[in-house]
Amino acid sequence: MKKMxxxxxxxxxxxxxxxxxxxxxxxxxxxxxxxxxxxDNQVTDTNDNDNNVVEDNNGSEDEVITLKIYAQxxxxxxxIPYDYAVQELAKEYPNVKxxxxxxxQDDGQKLQTYAATGKLPDIFQIGLSQINAFKESGNILVLDxxxxxxxxxxxxxxxxxxxxxxxxxxxxAFPYAGNEMVLWYYNKALFEQxxxxxxxxxxxxxxxxxxxxxxxxxxxxxxxxxxxxxxxLYDAFATRLEPKGVLKLDKGEASxxxxxxxxxxxxxxxxxxxxxxAKGATNMNYDQSRALFYEGKAAMFLNGQWEIEDSTxxxxxxxxxxxxxxxxxxxxxxxxxxxxxxxxxYAVSPYSEHKDLAAEVAAFIALKYAEAKYIYRSNPILAAKxxxxxxxxxxxxxxxxxxxxxxxxxxxxxxxxxxxxxPKVKVALxxxxxxxxTPGYTAEEFTEALDSEMKRIFE
Amino acid sequence: xxxxxxxxxxxxxxxxxxxxxxxxxxFYPLLQVIYGSFFEYKGxxxxxxxxxxxxxxxxxxxxxxxxxxxxxxxxxxxxxxQILLATILAFxxxxxxxxxxxxxxxVYFIPVVLSVTVVCQLWLSVFxxxxxxxxxxxxxxxxxxxxxxxxxxxxxIYPISFxxxxxxxxxxxxxxxxxxxxxxxxxYEAAKxxxxxxxxxxxxxxxxxLQETYKFSLIMAVTGGLNAFTQMMIMNSGGPxxxxxxxxxxxxxxxxxxxxxxYGMSAAVFLVIECLIATIFxxxxxxxxxxxx
Numbered sequence: 001m002k003k004m005x006x007x008x009x010x011x012x013x014x015x016x017x018x019x020x021x022x023x024x025x026x027x028x029x030x031x032x033x034x035x036x037x038x039x040d041n042q043v044t045d046t047n048d049n050d051n052n053v054v055e056d057n058n059g060s061e062d063e064v065i066t067l068k069i070y071a072q073x074x075x076x077x078x079x080i081p082y083d084y085a086v087q088e089l090a091k092e093y094p095n096v097k098x099x100x101x102x103x104x105q106d107d108g109q110k111l112q113t114y115a116a117t118g119k120l121p122d123i124f125q126i127g128l129s130q131i132n133a134f135k136e137s138g139n140i141l142v143l144d145x146x147x148x149x150x151x152x153x154x155x156x157x158x159x160x161x162x163x164x165x166x167x168x169x170x171x172x173a174f175p176y177a178g179n180e181m182v183l184w185y186y187n188k189a190l191f192e193q194x195x196x197x198x199x200x201x202x203x204x205x206x207x208x209x210x211x212x213x214x215x216x217x218x219x220x221x222x223x224x225x226x227x228x229x230x231x232x233l234y235d236a237f238a239t240r241l242e243p244k245g246v247l248k249l250d251k252g253e254a255s256x257x258x259x260x261x262x263x264x265x266x267x268x269x270x271x272x273x274x275x276x277x278a279k280g281a282t283n284m285n286y287d288q289s290r291a292l293f294y295e296g297k298a299a300m301f302l303n304g305q306w307e308i309e310d311s312t313x314x315x316x317x318x319x320x321x322x323x324x325x326x327x328x329x330x331x332x333x334x335x336x337x338x339x340x341x342x343x344x345x346y347a348v349s350p351y352s353e354h355k356d357l358a359a360e361v362a363a364f365i366a367l368k369y370a371e372a373k374y375i376y377r378s379n380p381i382l383a384a385k386x387x388x389x390x391x392x393x394x395x396x397x398x399x400x401x402x403x404x405x406x407x408x409x410x411x412x413x414x415x416x417x418x419x420x421x422x423p424k425v426k427v428a429l430x431x432x433x434x435x436x437x438t439p440g441y442t443a444e445e446f447t448e449a450l451d452s453e454m455k456r457i458f459e
Numbered sequence: 460x461x462x463x464x465x466x467x468x469x470x471x472x473x474x475x476x477x478x479x480x481x482x483x484x485x486f487y488p489l490l491q492v493i494y495g496s497f498f499e500y501k502g503x504x505x506x507x508x509x510x511x512x513x514x515x516x517x518x519x520x521x522x523x524x525x526x527x528x529x530x531x532x533x534x535x536x537x538x539x540x541q542i543l544l545a546t547i548l549a550f551x552x553x554x555x556x557x558x559x560x561x562x563x564x565x566v567y568f569i570p571v572v573l574s575v576t577v578v579c580q581l582w583l584s585v586f587x588x589x590x591x592x593x594x595x596x597x598x599x600x601x602x603x604x605x606x607x608x609x610x611x612x613x614x615x616i617y618p619i620s621f622x623x624x625x626x627x628x629x630x631x632x633x634x635x636x637x638x639x640x641x642x643x644x645x646x647y648e649a650a651k652x653x654x655x656x657x658x659x660x661x662x663x664x665x666x667x668x669l670q671e672t673y674k675f676s677l678i679m680a681v682t683g684g685l686n687a688f689t690q691m692m693i694m695n696s697g698g699p700x701x702x703x704x705x706x707x708x709x710x711x712x713x714x715x716x717x718x719x720x721x722y723g724m725s726a727a728v729f730l731v732i733e734c735l736i737a738t739i740f741x742x743x744x745x746x747x748x749x750x751x752x
Contacts, residue, residue, distance in 0.1 A: 137502025280588025
């Protein structure tokens with residue numbers, strides 16, 4: 001009996017040890033292996049086929065090809081254009097199916113993990129700093145030939161070519177958004193109700209902050225848990241003296257100790273101490289922050305121009321935007337804006353089993369995405385030319401109309417956080433821009449930390 | 460039994476799969492990380508052999524000291540809270556006179572089985588500066604003690620550490636309670652005859668006999684604290700700025716954001732060494748000799 005027990009125990013022990021090993025094995029039949037380079041299985045699209053029916057080398061025309069796509073899909077501004085693009089894709093490419101992996105709001109960390117583990121989706125949305133990292137590691141397909149073969153380049157506005165090609169002269173992603181910008185929204189009703197002047201200068205802004213604090217209204221709502229908006233707010237002040245704002249820091253063309261950057265930190269810090277932001281702003285997410293603005297608990301709100309549609313829906317005629325307040329010493333900076341476009345959009349994995357098709361689909365999706373933004377979101381700030389056949393579903397909102405009317409007055413653009421090309425500068429700026437929004441953090445601390453980091457990066 | 464252990468080949472056969480797994484899953488990646496920490500990377504591949512440059516930079520980086528300090532604070536908070544409270548609660552629940560012991564046994568363990576995300580969201584709503592339960596409570600009782608719990612760069616690490624401590628206290632509670640149950644009742648009866656109070660009996664019998672359990676709990680709590688990452692990632696993304704960074708967060712920043720793989724790996728190597736030192740130190744000072752009554 002004892003011997004039998006030992007045998008049973010021994011068998012169980014070996015079984016337990018073997019099971020994890022078996023679990024680690026890969027399925028030999030898996031079709032998800034991106035590193036597969038078996039040319040027999042390569043699928044190529046037939047460019048000369050009118051119906052865009054994809055044919056693989058084995059000749060099966062009706063085979064449905066599934067492409068994995070990693071894309072934004074979190075609010076109406078991303079869901080509506082994506083759904084429209086997918087719907088149009090089904091008409092043009094009936095045998096292509098997209099499998100959506102919703103993009104995480106994580107500064108590209110998930111995508112980076114996909115790249116590191118060789119699991120990049122066929123198509124993925126990407127920003128400039130990550131393009132630079134991916135091209136070094138060979139994780140992004142050069143699209144130079146595809147932008148021409150798909151006719152994508154011809155469909156772009158001439159002024160938007162900067163969105164297609166990076167500094168090395170190559171294209172790595174199909175853009176859909178135009179030269180976007182940070183807008184400073186405000187609630188007209190609250191300003192009128194509390195008899196506060198819409199600030200045009202820094203001093204007026206400081207006065208508005210004090211007045212709104214007296215009546216328990218948050219002067220400016222910022223979802224500062226996301227670091228890009230912290231950079232945008234800092235940049236809005238930096239552009240008051242240096243029109244190129246943080247773009248110059250990114251390129252190493254300016255030092256953090258220059259007056260424009262020191263002054264921006266000093267003024268921002270003074271405003272924070274005066275109560276510019278909601279308590280705990282650096283831990284406030286987008287939903288919490290915009291709820292404050294939409295519910296009339298915050299007088300101003302900072303976001304990109306893509307917020308126009310939603311803020312109009314929420315506040316109606318009471319929603320408006322203003323130029324960022326200027327400094328007394330440089331009132332001409334009124335039309336210098338934070339933002340602009342940078343290369344980015346839908347990119348393609350070089351390891352995709354169907355990379356030609358993926359590139360074609362990525363171009364198609366980018367164009368249709370832009371089309372939907374115009375038709376359903378009344379957003380004319382697009383990478384692509386506006387086709388006369390596109391009919392907006394509803395009239396442009398007064399805010400968007402005002403923006404379109406004022407576009408020609410803009411004297412300079414800086415850059416969005418995701419348009420910064422140097423990831424080290426980007427991270428240093430993000431950290432310091434969030435720090436300066438916390439009470440007690442001084443402009444000296446900001447400047448010293450940013451300057452020492454920049455010296456290390458550029459030396 | 461002798462024959463069972465006398466065959467070396469059989470022992471090797473049984474041990475080999477586990478050894479192979481350990482080597483493949485832990486030892487080999489660890490060697491890779493140590494190797495990679497001596498390189499500057501280009502993209503995802505090692506490019507230039509940089510000798511000790513990454514380590515030199517590590518020791519000059521203010522963020523490194525912030526990260527180490529936060530790891531130590533995190534470890535200290537969770538160790539004190541979890542082990543102290545787990546001890547008190549385990550003593551209480553093991554007392555036959557306490558009513559509803561089964562209920563408390565389950566209740567204390569519930570947070571352990573909850574998802575970290577759920578627990579973090581729960582405490583995020585408690586610590587919320589605008590509408591959080593904690594600040595509202597202070598307002599309600601007329602105390603001017605509202606805090607920026609998670610947005611104060613000097614204090615944010617404490618509520619984050621507390622969140623972890625609260626969730627995993629039940630784990631240490633279960634370990635200690637199981638240990639207490641394994642101590643023969645006759646020891647306590649003898650102590651009672653000698654006139655020892657409940658507290659004295661626990662201090663003289665339970666605590667010494669649970670040395671091995673305490674050692675394990677301490678190692679888990681301290682290394683868990685030094686490795687901390689998830690709570691700060693979910694609750695305030697290491698912010699404000701880099702105020703609640705730990706070495707794990709710093710490693711992630713270097714690898715996923717600034718794409719300095721070698722530098723990130725040097726932070727990882729330091730973290731491994733730190734955890735090893737903590738483990739050796741705890742092993743040296745606790746349960747040096749097995750106590751048997």
